[in-house]
Amino acid sequence: MKQIHFLGQQTVNLISGLGRAVIMLTSALMHRPNVRKGLPLLLTQLYAVGVQSLIIILVSGTFIGMVLALQGYTILVGYGAEASLGPMVALSLLRELGPVVSALLFAGRAGSALTAEIGLMKATEQLSSLEMMAVDPLRRVIAPRFWAGFISLPLLAAIFSMVGILGAHLVGVDWLGVDGGTFWSVMQAQVDFQGDILNGVIKSLFFAFVVTWIAVYKGYSCDPTSEGISRATTATVVQSSLVVLGLDFILTALMFAG
Amino acid sequence: MPKTLVDIQNITFKRDERVIYDDISLSIPKGKVTAIMGPSGIGKTTLLRLIGGQLKPQSGKILFDGQNIPGLSRNALYETRKRMSMLFQSGALFSDMSVYENIAFPMREHSQLSETLIEKMVLMKLEAVGLRGARHLKPSELSGGMARRAALARAIALDPELILYDEPFAGQDPISMGVIVRLIRSLADALGLTSVVVSHDVPEVMSIADYIYIIAEKKIIGHGTPEQINRQTSPLVRQFINGDSDGPVPFHFNAAPYREELIGTGAGK
Amino acid sequence: MVSKKIELMVGFFVALGIVAILVLSLKVADSGISGNGETYDLYAKFDNIGGLKVRSPIKVGGVVVGRVSNIVLDEEDYTPVVTLNIYAQYKNFSEATSVSILTAGLLGEQFIGLHPGFMDESVETLLPGDFIEDTKPALVLEELIGQFLFSQGSDD
Numbered sequence: 001m002k003q004i005h006f007l008g009q010q011t012v013n014l015i016s017g018l019g020r021a022v023i024m025l026t027s028a029l030m031h032r033p034n035v036r037k038g039l040p041l042l043l044t045q046l047y048a049v050g051v052q053s054l055i056i057i058l059v060s061g062t063f064i065g066m067v068l069a070l071q072g073y074t075i076l077v078g079y080g081a082e083a084s085l086g087p088m089v090a091l092s093l094l095r096e097l098g099p100v101v102s103a104l105l106f107a108g109r110a111g112s113a114l115t116a117e118i119g120l121m122k123a124t125e126q127l128s129s130l131e132m133m134a135v136d137p138l139r140r141v142i143a144p145r146f147w148a149g150f151i152s153l154p155l156l157a158a159i160f161s162m163v164g165i166l167g168a169h170l171v172g173v174d175w176l177g178v179d180g181g182t183f184w185s186v187m188q189a190q191v192d193f194q195g196d197i198l199n200g201v202i203k204s205l206f207f208a209f210v211v212t213w214i215a216v217y218k219g220y221s222c223d224p225t226s227e228g229i230s231r232a233t234t235a236t237v238v239q240s241s242l243v244v245l246g247l248d249f250i251l252t253a254l255m256f257a258g
Numbered sequence: 259m260p261k262t263l264v265d266i267q268n269i270t271f272k273r274d275e276r277v278i279y280d281d282i283s284l285s286i287p288k289g290k291v292t293a294i295m296g297p298s299g300i301g302k303t304t305l306l307r308l309i310g311g312q313l314k315p316q317s318g319k320i321l322f323d324g325q326n327i328p329g330l331s332r333n334a335l336y337e338t339r340k341r342m343s344m345l346f347q348s349g350a351l352f353s354d355m356s357v358y359e360n361i362a363f364p365m366r367e368h369s370q371l372s373e374t375l376i377e378k379m380v381l382m383k384l385e386a387v388g389l390r391g392a393r394h395l396k397p398s399e400l401s402g403g404m405a406r407r408a409a410l411a412r413a414i415a416l417d418p419e420l421i422l423y424d425e426p427f428a429g430q431d432p433i434s435m436g437v438i439v440r441l442i443r444s445l446a447d448a449l450g451l452t453s454v455v456v457s458h459d460v461p462e463v464m465s466i467a468d469y470i471y472i473i474a475e476k477k478i479i480g481h482g483t484p485e486q487i488n489r490q491t492s493p494l495v496r497q498f499i500n501g502d503s504d505g506p507v508p509f510h511f512n513a514a515p516y517r518e519e520l521i522g523t524g525a526g527k
Numbered sequence: 528m529v530s531k532k533i534e535l536m537v538g539f540f541v542a543l544g545i546v547a548i549l550v551l552s553l554k555v556a557d558s559g560i561s562g563n564g565e566t567y568d569l570y571a572k573f574d575n576i577g578g579l580k581v582r583s584p585i586k587v588g589g590v591v592v593g594r595v596s597n598i599v600l601d602e603e604d605y606t607p608v609v610t611l612n613i614y615a616q617y618k619n620f621s622e623a624t625s626v627s628i629l630t631a632g633l634l635g636e637q638f639i640g641l642h643p644g645f646m647d648e649s650v651e652t653l654l655p656g657d658f659i660e661d662t663k664p665a666l667v668l669e670e671l672i673g674q675f676l677f678s679q680g681s682d683d
Contacts, residue, residue, distance in 0.1 A: 155544025
């Protein structure tokens with residue numbers, strides 16, 4: 001009986017939380033944008049969310065590309081198929097690793113920072129104070145952060161894939177001696193613009209939406225205490241990572257299985 | 259009787275199941291300093307949030323200049339909020355902006371003034387609170403008292419009609435306390451601001467308030483001018499004014515009898 | 528207000544992102560724009576297309592001259608009709624041209640092999656929209672094995 005009660009309580013909490021998150025997002029985004037005021041805010045957030053995540057994306061992308069090339073080479077060379085190194089690396093990066101890994105890194109780097117920042121603004125009554133100044137914090141604080149995340153992550157994912165392929169080229173061609181011309185031409189023959197690149201971008205758009213949404217909502221709805229902020233920050237990273245991985249399976253099934 | 263700016267009529271407010279206010283009414287006259295006092299934890303700040311429309315009461319009316327705040331549409335509420343401002347306990351300065359930017363913020367949001375005009379106005383507001391020299395500092399570089407004064411300058415940036423002070427004296431050293439007391443009084447006198455001060459610092463409130471409401475136990479237990487309050491005989495009011503540790507509000511939180519808990523009910527006999 | 532440094536960095540970031548997407552589409556996928564010159568369509572009817580797909584290459588002696596752009600079933604005789612999207616620089620195929628569906632290696636993907644026929648005054652060139660008459664269907668492994676077993680059986 002107790003377990004049933006607990007289950008019911010959790011379900012109600014989950015659904016009402018989801019409802020509040022939807023209401024928050026719609027009231028933050030459903031209004032006429034004010035370019036003169038909104039653009040500087042968006043730029044500031046693009047800097048905080050996008051530019052500041054660039055280093056971690058560049059470094060991880062390069063290394064993951066290099067590791068893929070190294071691992072792929074040792075397997076492929078056994079079949080004499082090292083010419084397929086290019087498409088193998090490119091397809092894994094474009095379809096899966098680019099969007100997914102950059103979304104996970106983004107959740108850890110930018111998502112947690114967004115949650116903590118908004119949570120702190122709530123705890124120090126800055127959000128309330130905006131409201132009392134007749135400035136809607138949803139539009140002023142939440143909306144530019146959401147858009148910045150939504151724009152940044154697909155760009156970061158593309159950058160991730162690009163440096164990954166360059167890293168793979170470095171290891172595969174310059175170090176392990178795969179022919180450079182083969183590397184590119186076989187890749188070009190195998191990679192399809194719509195099927196691979198576009199689907200990868202669509203994936204990262206989905207991930208950008210949910211990760212940023214979770215991050216701003218967790219910050220906006222956290223308990224305004226130091227403990228509440230730290231719990232919300234952890235929740236952002238854990239929940240967005242899980243949602244990204246789950247969503248990735250669904251999207252992959254829809255895009256590549258059919 | 260002067261004109262009433264805010265008229266609270268029979269409001270009941272519950273948070274979840276807990277009743278915070280049970281059918282209370284009070285009125286705030288225009289151009290005066292009205293203080294709302296009471297022990298901590300009875301939701302004095304809640305009252306300010308109700309006036310500001312951030313919370314809605316379960317029943318009753320809150321009239322601001324004739325408009326019922328809980329019944330306003332979102333746009334009308336935001337329009338009305340431009341006529342009031344609130345000084346938060348923590349100051350609530352925007353931590354990513356300098357003091358100057360903080361005070362310019364409401365002007366940039368709500369007026370079409372040019373930058374040069376805004377600069378002049380910001381300097382005037384800063385001069386009023388004595389922080390003209392601190393305009394380039396970040397809020398994190400200010401002391402608690404300075405932060406509250408900067409927040410006060412921001413609160414009066416758009417010359418509101420009503421200003422709500424949430425515990426303006428809490429946690430201040432005697433000097434900055436004196437400064438803030440003087441500022442609240444002089445703003446009210448010079449600009450004709452209607453002020454609502456929520457506080458539990460008895461002597462400071464007694465020194466500046468024109469009219470005082472004392473709230474405890476979900477009700478208004480006493481009201482009047484400072485002199486009238488001093489003459490009140492209600493034990494609850496007397497305990498609060500004199501700061502007695504025990505009285506109608508007991509020193510001990512509800513508990514089982516002391517003797518029983520120490521000796522143990524079973525082993526007592 | 529937004530400082531010049533932030534504007535510059537954001538501009539750099541967005542430019543880098545767009546460059547990355549362009550590099551991926553042009554250098555990695557090599558689709559669309561580089562092969563996106565003038566093209567024209569020819570049609571061919573096959574009895575069986577096997578594993579041929581849209582975007583499968585069309586080759587003449589190993590050189591890619593176009594891609595399959597569409598595969599439909601003819602509504603009258605229920606045979607597959609393949610639309611061949613040929614790059615415009617390869618025009619003047621003769622009417623005697625034949626097409627067959629071939630497989631790259633034993634297990635590789637299928638493509639269309641185009642065999643240009645002889646040219647002479649009596650034979651006209653294929654015009655956009657024409658059907659290629661001479662087609663050879665894909666070889667289906669199961670059918671081949673079936674035929675082999677059948678012929679083995681009849682020998683006894």
